[in-house]
Amino acid sequence: MTAFSLELVPRISRAQSMDALSSQASAAGYKAVLMAAGRLGKFFPMMMTAAGTIPPARVLVMGAGVAGLQAIATARRLGAVVSAYDVRPAVKEEVQSLGATFIELALETQEGEGGYAKEQSEEFLRKQRELIGEHVAKSDVVITTAAVPGRRAPLLVTGEMVKGMRPGSVIVDLAADTGGNVELTKAGADVEVGGVTIIGTRNVPSTMPLHASQLYARNVANLLLHLVKDGAIVLDFDDEITKGSCVTHDGEIVNERAKQMAAAPTK
Numbered sequence: 001m002t003a004f005s006l007e008l009v010p011r012i013s014r015a016q017s018m019d020a021l022s023s024q025a026s027a028a029g030y031k032a033v034l035m036a037a038g039r040l041g042k043f044f045p046m047m048m049t050a051a052g053t054i055p056p057a058r059v060l061v062m063g064a065g066v067a068g069l070q071a072i073a074t075a076r077r078l079g080a081v082v083s084a085y086d087v088r089p090a091v092k093e094e095v096q097s098l099g100a101t102f103i104e105l106a107l108e109t110q111e112g113e114g115g116y117a118k119e120q121s122e123e124f125l126r127k128q129r130e131l132i133g134e135h136v137a138k139s140d141v142v143i144t145t146a147a148v149p150g151r152r153a154p155l156l157v158t159g160e161m162v163k164g165m166r167p168g169s170v171i172v173d174l175a176a177d178t179g180g181n182v183e184l185t186k187a188g189a190d191v192e193v194g195g196v197t198i199i200g201t202r203n204v205p206s207t208m209p210l211h212a213s214q215l216y217a218r219n220v221a222n223l224l225l226h227l228v229k230d231g232a233i234v235l236d237f238d239d240e241i242t243k244g245s246c247v248t249h250d251g252e253i254v255n256e257r258a259k260q261m262a263a264a265p266t267k
Contacts, residue, residue, distance in 0.1 A: 001248055002250075003247045003248045003249075004227075004245045004246055004247065005255075005258075006018065006021075006219055006245065007020065007149060008244055008246075008255060008257070008258075009021075009241060010240055010241060010244040012240065012241075015241050018223040018226065018241070018245075019219065020215075020216055020220075021066075021149070022066045023212075023215035023216060024215070024216065025065065025066040025067035025070070025145075025205075026066050026215075027070075027204070027205040027208050027211060027212045027215065028067050028145075028174050028204040028205050029067035029068060029069065029070030029071035029143075029145065030070050030074050030208075031204050031207055031208055032067070032071050032143050032145075032172040032174055032204060033059075033071050033074040033078065033141075033143065033172075035172055035199055035201065036059075036141040036170045037078060040057060040140060040141060040168070040170050042054075042057050042140060042168070043056070043057065044056065044057045044059075044075070044078035044080045045078060045079020056079055056080055057080045057140040057141060058081050058139050058140050058141070059075040059081070059140065059141040059142075060082075060084070060085070060135055060138075060143070061082065061083070061084040061085075061142075061143045061145065062085050062086075062142065062143070062144045062145065062146065062156050062157070062181065063085075063086055063145035063146040063156075064084050064086040064088070064095050065145060068084060068086070068143075068145040069094060069095070069098065071145065072084055072098045072100045073098050075141070075143075076099045080141070082098075082099070082100040082101070083100060083102070083103055083139075084100050084101070085102075085103040085105075085135070089104070103135055105127075106131075129158060129161070132156070132157075132161070133158075133160070133161045133164060136162075136164065136165060137161070137164040137165055137166075140168075140170070141169065141170050141171075142157065142165075142169070142171045143171075143172045143174065144156050144157060144172070144173050144175060144181035144182060145175070145181075147174070147175050147178060148178075150261060151178075152178055152179040153178040153179045153180055153181050155180075155181065155183060156182070157171065157183065159183045159184050159193075162184055162193050162196050163196075165194075165196045166196075167194060167195025167196065169196045169197070170196070170197045170199065171196065171197070171198045171199065172199045172201075173185040173198060173199065173200050174204060176201065176202060177203060180200065182198055185198055185200040186198075187202055188200060188202045223241075226242070227242065235249075237249075
């Protein structure tokens with residue numbers, strides 16, 4: 001059996017139309033903001049009324065990949081003041097183009113110095129948590145989007161950070177299915193800690209079934225069209241897309257990541 005996985009489609013420009021991870025992440029990022037807005041108990045935009053002026057909500061998006069950028073754009077459309085953090089400085093311009101503030105930690109400017117990360121890695125992580133914690137504490141909404149395919153999601157928000165937030169604040173953890181970016185997340189449930197609500201909804205794209213399904217169907221169709229030439233399946237393993245997304249062929253597991261996962265001991 002020759003098997004392909006859309007999860008393994010290389011994330012390159014030529015394969016964007018087949019990239020199911022991106023299409024579903026876009027749906028998740030959009031819906032995450034709506035979920036947060038529905039639970040926050042505050043207006044997102046600044047409201048100027050005869051009864052007084054209401055300040056805008058402050059939203060922090062952690063991770064500026066596809067889901068994060070969609071969350072930023074949606075929160076901005078709703079009128080929130082948005083900031084974002086990502087370990088990749090290269091995404092700064094994308095974040096700013098959407099009208100959000102890119103959070104730059106002083107530690108990141110030292111990454112290129114010889115021996116720094118290895119020698120002071122524990123101090124780096126401690127300081128990073130400390131600095132991010134200050135931004136988390138000031139936010140009404142935190143949306144976490146960091147995911148690593150095939151591995152546990154990285155921990156971004158500790159229990160102490162959650163306790164530092166104001167009562168009534170909301171966190172949406174889009175990585176709940178793979179362990180969560182937030183230490184206190186419970187996959188498939190909403191939990192409240194000190195008045196802060198942590199939303200751990202599983203498979204957020206499935207809460208938008210019509211458009212999520214349409215997008216996924218297009219991804220599947222585009223991959224099939226790539227593999228079919230003149231009505232016949234043509235497997236060109238010199239092609240980056242075909243090779244990268246193939247899991248099994250000629251009775252063997254041919255994808256390196258799949259090989260590693262198959263060889264890993266089960267718990």
